[in-house]
Amino acid sequence: xxxxxxxxxxxxxxxxxxxxxxxxxxxxxxxxxxxxxxxxxxxxxxxxxxxxxxxxxxxxxxxxxxxxxxxxxxxxxxxxxxxxxxxxxxxxxxxxxxxxxxxxx
Amino acid sequence: xxxxxxxxxxxxxxxxxxxxxxxxxxxxxxxxxxxxxxxxxxxxxxxxxxxxxxxxxxxxxxxxxxxxxxxxxxxxxxxxxxxxxxxxxxxxxxxxxxxxxxxxxxxxxxxxxxxxxxxxxxxxxxxxxxxxxxxxxxxxxxxxxxxxxxxxxxxxxxxxxxxxxxxxxxxxxxxxxxxxxxxxxxxxxxxxxxxxxxxxxxxxxxxxxxxxxxxxxxxxxxxxxxxxxxxxx
Numbered sequence: 001x002x003x004x005x006x007x008x009x010x011x012x013x014x015x016x017x018x019x020x021x022x023x024x025x026x027x028x029x030x031x032x033x034x035x036x037x038x039x040x041x042x043x044x045x046x047x048x049x050x051x052x053x054x055x056x057x058x059x060x061x062x063x064x065x066x067x068x069x070x071x072x073x074x075x076x077x078x079x080x081x082x083x084x085x086x087x088x089x090x091x092x093x094x095x096x097x098x099x100x101x102x103x104x105x
Numbered sequence: 106x107x108x109x110x111x112x113x114x115x116x117x118x119x120x121x122x123x124x125x126x127x128x129x130x131x132x133x134x135x136x137x138x139x140x141x142x143x144x145x146x147x148x149x150x151x152x153x154x155x156x157x158x159x160x161x162x163x164x165x166x167x168x169x170x171x172x173x174x175x176x177x178x179x180x181x182x183x184x185x186x187x188x189x190x191x192x193x194x195x196x197x198x199x200x201x202x203x204x205x206x207x208x209x210x211x212x213x214x215x216x217x218x219x220x221x222x223x224x225x226x227x228x229x230x231x232x233x234x235x236x237x238x239x240x241x242x243x244x245x246x247x248x249x250x251x252x253x254x255x256x257x258x259x260x261x262x263x264x265x266x267x268x269x270x271x272x273x274x275x276x277x278x279x280x281x282x283x284x285x286x287x288x289x290x291x292x293x294x295x296x297x298x299x300x301x302x303x304x305x306x307x308x309x310x311x312x313x314x315x316x317x318x319x320x321x322x323x324x325x326x327x328x329x330x331x332x333x334x335x336x337x338x
Contacts, residue, residue, distance in 0.1 A: 001140075001172065009172040010145050013162050014152035016176070017183035021155075022209040024190015025199060033191070041188045043327065044320055046292045047299030048181055049157070049278035051319035052164055054300035057271035059307045061169050072268025073275060080279045086124060089276050090131055090269050097268020098261045105260070 068100030114228045118219050118236035125156070125215055126243020128273070132159060133251020135270050138263065139167030143252045150248040154241065155213050157277050158182045161316075164270060170313015177317045189217040196220055196229050211237035291327075298323045 001009075031037075057073045058064055072093035079089045129150065136146035141163060149159045161178035190212045197220070199205040211233070219236040223229035258266065281292045299319045306315035 001166070003142075005172055006141060006145055006166075007148075009162065009166070009175055010141070010148050011152070013158065013176050013179040014149065016180045017153050017155050017158050017186065018210065020180075020183045020187040021190055021212040022206065024187035024212060025194050025197075025205050025209050027187075027191070029191050029194070038188070039327075040324065041185050042287065043291065043295045044181055044324065045157070045185060046278065046281050046295045047320045047323040048161070048178065048316065049274050049281075050296035050299040051303035051316045052161060052178070053271050053274045053278060054303045055168060055307065055316055056164055056274060058304065059168065059312075061312050062308050064304065064307060068264050069268045069271055072265075073271050076272035076275050080276060086128060086276055090128070090272055093272030094265035094269045098265030100268075101264030102261050105264075 068097035068104070071100045072097035110224050110228060111231070114219075114223050114232050115235060117222070118232045119239055121215055121219060122236055122239025122243060125240050126247050128156065129244040129247030130251040130254070131266075131269050131273060132156065132163075132244075133248040133253075134255040134258070134266050135160070135167070135251075135273075136163045136248070137252045137255035138266055139163040141166070141252075143249070146248055146252040147245065150245045153179070154210060154244070155183055155186055156244075157214075160270070160273060160277075164274070165313035165316060167270075168312045170316075171311060174311070174313030174317055178313070181317070181320060185214075186212050189213070193217060193220060193233070196226055197233060211241065213237075213240075215240055295323055295327065298326065 057069045075096040076089050076093040079092050133146055153159050158179040161182050162175045165175040165178050199208040216233050216237045219232040220229040223232045302322045303315045303319040306318055
């Protein structure tokens with residue numbers, strides 16, 4: 001992707017996200033409190049975040065890949081289940097990913 | 106009593122600000138790893154300023170996805186800030202267009218949680234502004250640190266960083282799946298469906314597009330059951 005295209009994505013995404021924030025402060029509450037809107041807003045993040053977890057952990061381009069990222073994800077899940085703080089979860093996942101790379105490479 | 110409530114509110118706001126700010130290092134490093142230069146990474150943290158959308162955007166780009174797929178993921182996650190704005194509007198009551206335009210930029214998960222959790226309206230405003238300011242400053246400063254630091258990483262450190270990104274998404278997802286969340290059963294089915302559809306589509310659609318399609322598929326699949334969510338308990 002060209003540098004200009006990257007900038008376009010960065011700036012368009014920033015503007016779009018800002019307009020969502022501004023719209024929330026500006027529209028009458030009744031518009032947003034309709035059942036179908038709240039259903040979408042309640043559940044879209046779960047589907048999207050889970051899809052991102054799967055794609056980031058187990059794919060490269062168009063291929064399914066098993067490597068240190070999956071080990072990191074398992075470690076992160078255990079840490080989250082034990083209620084570890086955010087930053088600890090990330091450090092442990094990174095350590096697991098790095099360890100797998102060092103051992104396998 | 107009022108002064109101790111004030112101290113507790115300030116402590117929460119500053120504490121959360123510091124914790125989230127540290128997370129910016131991971132964002133900066135991941136953003137550099139995805140191929141964005143320092144200024145593009147900083148522009149995201151300064152202008153987009155909503156962590157999950159920022160991670161989604163660079164995650165899709167880093168996976169080789171196109172601009173529209175990256176944009177779509179970021180915007181889909183950005184929709185929830187509109188709902189936060191609706192909740193915060195009566196609390197913050199920004200008077201006039203300029204105040205509202207300025208206030209909107211800091212309407213994110215963390216500032217909403219802080220403001221809503223505060224015991225009264227004055228403290229809610231204090232929590233929003235102190236928490237928002239702390240998070241904004243640290244998030245941007247640590248983005249720079251992470252983006253610059255990523256260039257110095259060796260291969261093993263890069264592999265470690267690659268493992269941090271999915272873990273970061275899982276950490277964002279986790280609170281929604283907890284038993285204490287609203288309708289955790291539905292959230293878990295939705296999350297499982299999103300992950301399975303995304304993986305199944307990976308070999309057959311351009312990189313990054315499977316993320317957006319997974320959300321669409323789950324939304325369409327969930328539509329007829331909307332009236333029967335009582336079974337989620």
